[in-house]
Amino acid sequence: MQRRTLLRLGLGSAVVLALAGGGLALVEPGLTRDGRLGRGAREVMRHVARAVLDGLLPVDAMAQRMALDAQLERLDAAIAPFPTATRAELSQLLALLAAPPGRWSLAGLRPSWEAATVEEIAAALQSMRLSGLALRQQAYHALRDLTNAAWFAERAHWQALGYDGPVPV
Secondary structure (H helix, E strand, O other): OOHHHHHHHHHHHHHHHHHHHHHHHHHOOOEOOOOOEOHHHHHHHHHHHHHHOOOOOOOOHHHHHHHHHHHHHHHHHHHOOOOHHHHHHHHHHHHHHHOHHHHHHHHOOOOOOOOOOHHHHHHHHHHHHHOOOHHHHHHHHHHHHHHHHHHHOOHHHHHHHOOOOOOOO
16 A cells, blocks of 8 residues: 555544544533533443453442442543543544444444443453554543543552552651
């Protein structure tokens, strides 16, 4: 493949994803007007958390559901102070990932978030991380970093890192 063809393909893909994300965000934005996760975004982030936090979440189904509900509340609190432009970009990303075409093209995940196994979601995230497209890598880092930031904002989760907390000064 010639360099020009590759550049055109990359630019064309970026334009299509941007238009699709913008269009989907108008139909059902990832974040609500008050900056909280919308229905589709909650589904995406709940299942991303299952994969990113695998091994840290409780094994019991009810306890895991409660832990993930608390995770989504911490995530809402973490997103709230973001600048408007950052929240808008995050809203577009989550709206895109919540829709099947976006989930397929950006994450490379065929089954729905709900139907996918932890292993399938982890493989999709790994594919994003190792992708040659900067857009996919940035999306991966946003999902992983937000998930970890919200999880480890809870003092009770610090022990998993071997962190005892701040040293008294």
